[in-house]
Structure formats: C-alpha cells, structure tokens
Amino acid sequence: MKPPAVGYARAGDVQEAVGLLAEHGTDSKVLAGGQSLVPLLSFRLARPSVLVDVNPIGDLAYIREDDGALVIGATTRQRDVELSPVVAEAVPMLPEALRHVGHVTNRNRGTVGGSVAHADSAAELPTVVTCLGGEIVVEGPRGRRTIAAEDYFTGTFTTATEYDELLTAVRFPRLPAGTGVAVEELARRHGDFAIVAAFAAVHLGPDGTVDLVRLGLSGVDSVPRRLHEAEAALLGTRPTAEAITAAAATAPNTIRPSSDVHAPAGYRREMAELLIRRAITTASERSEVTT
Amino acid sequence: MSDVQVSDKRTVSVTINGHVYTAEVAPRVTLADFLRKECGLTGTHLGCEHGVCGACTIMLDGRTARACLMLAVQVDGCTITTVEGLARNGELNPLQQAFWDNHGLQCGFCTSGMLMCATEFLEQNPKPTGEEVREAISGNLCRCTGYASIVKSVLDAADRMAADEGAR
Ligand code: FES
Ligand code: FES
Numbered sequence: 001m002k003p004p005a006v007g008y009a010r011a012g013d014v015q016e017a018v019g020l021l022a023e024h025g026t027d028s029k030v031l032a033g034g035q036s037l038v039p040l041l042s043f044r045l046a047r048p049s050v051l052v053d054v055n056p057i058g059d060l061a062y063i064r065e066d067d068g069a070l071v072i073g074a075t076t077r078q079r080d081v082e083l084s085p086v087v088a089e090a091v092p093m094l095p096e097a098l099r100h101v102g103h104v105t106n107r108n109r110g111t112v113g114g115s116v117a118h119a120d121s122a123a124e125l126p127t128v129v130t131c132l133g134g135e136i137v138v139e140g141p142r143g144r145r146t147i148a149a150e151d152y153f154t155g156t157f158t159t160a161t162e163y164d165e166l167l168t169a170v171r172f173p174r175l176p177a178g179t180g181v182a183v184e185e186l187a188r189r190h191g192d193f194a195i196v197a198a199f200a201a202v203h204l205g206p207d208g209t210v211d212l213v214r215l216g217l218s219g220v221d222s223v224p225r226r227l228h229e230a231e232a233a234l235l236g237t238r239p240t241a242e243a244i245t246a247a248a249a250t251a252p253n254t255i256r257p258s259s260d261v262h263a264p265a266g267y268r269r270e271m272a273e274l275l276i277r278r279a280i281t282t283a284s285e286r287s288e289v290t291t
Numbered sequence: 292m293s294d295v296q297v298s299d300k301r302t303v304s305v306t307i308n309g310h311v312y313t314a315e316v317a318p319r320v321t322l323a324d325f326l327r328k329e330c331g332l333t334g335t336h337l338g339c340e341h342g343v344c345g346a347c348t349i350m351l352d353g354r355t356a357r358a359c360l361m362l363a364v365q366v367d368g369c370t371i372t373t374v375e376g377l378a379r380n381g382e383l384n385p386l387q388q389a390f391w392d393n394h395g396l397q398c399g400f401c402t403s404g405m406l407m408c409a410t411e412f413l414e415q416n417p418k419p420t421g422e423e424v425r426e427a428i429s430g431n432l433c434r435c436t437g438y439a440s441i442v443k444s445v446l447d448a449a450d451r452m453a454a455d456e457g458a459r
Contacts, residue, residue: 001341002340003318005319008301008364009296009297009298010295011295020295024297031365034361034365038341038360038362039342053365055365102430103345103430104355104408104411104430105355105408105411106357106360108356109356189429190426190429
C-alpha cells in the first residue's frame with residue numbers, strides 16, 4: 001500500500017498549475033488536500049506520472065461574498081469553511097453538510113475544490129453545490145469558464161473540466177435570512193461515506209407558504225442530484241406533513257441508484273424518499289417566517 | 292512549456308517536536324514513512340495506509356492530519372508534532388497520564404493516533420460530553436479496548452486539564 005513512483009511539482013500560482021497540466025496532459029493529476037487522491041495512489045488505482053501540488057497557491061484559499069453569491073477558493077480547507085461565521089450566515093447548509101464529511105482530521109486537510117473536482121456522487125459537497133444551483137469556476141489556457149453545477153458533473157467521477165483546466169473556485173448562491181436547512185445522512189458509522197444523504201433548504205414567505213426550496217440527494221445516481229420535481233411540488237404550499245410526504249414521494253422516480261456492496265438499489269430508493277422527507281420536515285421547522 | 296520543475300527527489304526540511312530534520316526524499320514517500328524511516332520516529336503507527344484507521348494521526352502546523360494521506364515532499368518548512376513530542380522531560384502529559392490511569396490502551400497500536408486526535412479535540416472543546424468524545428474519536432479505530440476506557444480517559448484528561456487550569 002505505497003504510492004507508485006511519481007514526479008512532483010509545486011505550483012505557485014494558477015498559471016503555473018495550468019502550464020503543468022497543459023504540458024503533462026492526462027498523465028498529470030492535481031494534488032489538493034489528498035484525502036481521496038493519496039489513497040487512490042496507494043491502491044495504485046491512479047498512476048499519474050506527475051502530481052501538480054496546488055497547496056502552495058495561497059491565492060486560492062479564501063471565502064468571500066460577491067454579488068449575492070458566496071465564493072470559496074479551491075484550496076480552502078473544509079474545516080475553515082465549516083467554522084466560518086460568514087459561511088454560516090450566507091449558506092448555512094454548508095457547515096451542516098460538512099459535519100458529515102469524513103472526520104475533523106480529514107476536513108483539516110481536505111479542500112472544497114478537491115471534493116467537488118473528485119466528483120464522487122456519494123459525497124456531500126457536490127450535492128450541496130448542485131442542489132443550491134451553484135457554479136464551478138475553472139481556468140485553463142483558453143481562459144476562465146463558469147459552469148453551472150448541473151452541467152459540471154457529467155458522470156461517475158467525471159466532470160466537464162478539460163485536462164488542462166484547474167478548478168479555482170466554487171460559487172454558492174446566498175440563502176435568504178430565515179432559511180431552514182437540514183442534512184439527513186445514512187452511513188454505517190459517522191464520517192463514513194453516505195449510503196444515501198438528503199439535503200434540504202426551505203424558506204417561508206410572510207403568509208407561511210414555501211417561497212424557496214432546494215432539495216438534493218447523494219448516493220442515488222452517477223451524479224449528485226437536485227430534485228426539481230419535489231421542489232416544484234412544494235413551492236407555494238404550506239409545508240404540512242401531507243405536502244411534504246407528497247413531494248418526497250416524487251423522489252424515487254427521478255433517481256437511478258445502483259446496487260453495490262453497501263446497499264441494493266431498491267433500498268437506496270426507499271431511503272432516498274424517507275431521508276428527503278425528514279430533511280424537508282426539519283428544514284421547514286427550522287425556517288423562520290420573515291416579514 | 293512550463294518552467295516549473297518536475298522533480299523525482301526533493302530536499303525537505305521540517306521541524307518535528309522542536310528538532311529540524313533535513314533529508315532528500317522521493318515524492319512517493321508518504322509523510323508517515325518519512326517520520327518512521329527517515330526520522331526514526333516510530334511512535335506514529337501505520338494501520339491501514341489509506342486514511343481509514345487514524346493510527347497515523349499527527350499534528351501539522353497546529354492541526355491534526357493523517358500522515359498516510361500526505362507526501363513527505365509536502366511538509367517542507369512545516370512544523371509537526373508527533374506522539375513523541377507530547378511528554379515533557381520524560382514526564383507524561385495529563386492526557387497521556389489519563390490514558391495510563393484509565394486503561395485507555397491495551398496493545399497501544401491505536402494510542403498515538405488517539406492521543407493526537409484527543410489533543411486537538413480537547414483544545415477545541417475543553418469540557419466535552421461522553422457523546423462528543425465518541426464522535427471525536429470515531430475516525431480512530433481500536434481493536435482492543437472496546438473504546439469505553441478510551442472515552443473515560445479523554446473525559447478524565449479534560450477534568451485534569453481543567454483542574455490544572457484552575458490551580459494556575
Ligand atoms: S494508517 Fe493512516 S489512517 Fe490508517
Ligand atoms: S489498544 Fe490495541 S488497537 Fe487500541
């Protein structure tokens with residue numbers, strides 16, 4: 001269980017990283033927090049010839065607000081995001097979700113950009129950015145592109161990024177004050193990968209009806225999923241038990257879970273419905289009517 | 292063409308438990324192997340070598356990290372504390388003493404990781420509940436103790452540290 005022989009280069013800025021990726025092509029791999037890549041190396045599941053270490057790029061570690069969005073630089077540590085008061089205020093779903101990402105020790109090193117770029121559909125961050133309608137910013141030799149999260153994740157561990165592009169930031173739309181959020185996760189043990197995880201954000205208008213709702217699921221498809229049908233079913237209604245049950249009931253038909261050693265597809269389907277129902281219920285209870 | 296050099300050996304200079312270690316390493320060498328083989332600090336253990344057991348937990352620039360999930364070439368210029376750095380002048384620190392007194396270890400394989408994890412945890416949460424301790428060590432696997440005595444040790448350490456704090 002040792003990584004194979006590999007070349008190593010430290011990128012001091014985005015240009016250097018992109019230059020290295022362009023030069024070494026698909027034989028190179030970006031090393032960020034290493035919480036997924038280093039085990040892949042040790043298992044010899046990944047055998048790049050060059051590791052491009054982006055940790056030295058200090059400019060990519062930031063949390064800032066920009067035009068209604070919370071922008072998080074690619075190499076920002078997950079733990080810093082989890083503990084940031086700015087994040088808690090703007091996108092409270094993030095700290096809630098991050099508590100399920102591995103353990104504190106993993107989040108100390110793990111980065112936001114790394115988790116999104118790794119594109120594991122069972123992971124939490126890809127689903128958070130997808131269900132909130134966020135965007136991914138990548139930079140390459142042809143300049144900068146901003147990609148909607150739903151277009152960014154294209155398949156299992158696959159994204160719309162080209163080999164010579166580097167993920168530089170993730171943009172999360174700000175949630176209005178009073179939005180209730182909840183994350184419900186089924187895992188063997190705390191910190192393990194989710195078998196199924198459900199994410200909900202609910203905001204109520206002055207008349208007590210839902211005027212904003214964002215719903216997502218991890219572990220139920222080859223990509224992180226946003227539940228558009230369930231969102232449409234809830235919008236404009238009072239979040240009663242009946243309305244929530246009806247909205248959650250649309251979830252199983254819109255996902256394509258697979259069977260693996262952790263759980264059969266049918267079980268994942270049932271858990272998806274149950275967990276999204278619970279998440280919507282809790283998020284609704286936590287939302288405050290603002291006037 | 293990029294003007295950044297790709298290397299297959301690099302000189303690493305890192306401060307570990309107050310001493311500077313300098314060595315030439317290949318990028319494939321994990322930080323854990325570097326600590327154990329290059330620096331002779333075998334207190335950091337390797338259980339799984341892929342980030343699930345926590346045995347290799349160390350403190351890197353004030354935060355815990357899994358030494359099997361880092362490459363030695365990444366720590367050039369960093370400050371590291373390993374389990375060997377916890378005791379002062381041959382005397383166990385309060386956390387270590389609490390593990391000793393409460394039978395927080397049997398074979399000791401997981402202990403260095405448990406100690407490093409609990410060190411960070413108690414800094415951030417000096418008055419934890421048993422439930423919080425359980426969650427904090429949930430990423431560290433122990434095959435011997437059944438965890439109960441480890442939880443007890445961490446809670447006892449919190450009390451001792453609070454008493455030390457009060458006595459000051
Ligand atoms: S040896 Fe590093 S986590 Fe198991
Ligand atoms: S004391 Fe033996 S593994 Fe924990």
